[in-house]
Amino acid sequence: MADEFSKGDHVTWNSHGSQAEGTVKRKITKETEASGRTVKASPDEPQYEVESDKSGKTAVHKPGALHEK
Template identity: 40%
Template sequence: MPKTFKRGDHVSWNSEAGRVRGHILRVHTGDVDYKGHVHHASADDPQYEIKSDKTDHVAMHKGRALRLLKS
């Protein structure tokens, strides 16, 4: 079973620039068109929309790419 997170959770993930931290803005449980690409999601395997703590960059990731951080 994939990890599940909720809106507001503080998480981190790997990017090309290294480890990034941010807060979950939205949880998508259906396919979503994001930046010109369809990201597949379901209730059992959602996609998470996350805003970086340091920049205004918003990323989309599955739960398996995220780590929950202590607030």
């Protein structure tokens, strides 16, 4: 598990009891709107917006939830 991801990295995460795969779209380091919700992130606690390979939808996850593919 990496603590740092870059745009374009291919990652996996757990989603509703199964494993999802996708691509990191951006690193979020401040409070912002993403994936239909307010994301409370900071430089010390970043989050990542990822796009699912299967559905094309985006989601936001903390680094600990993502795993390098």
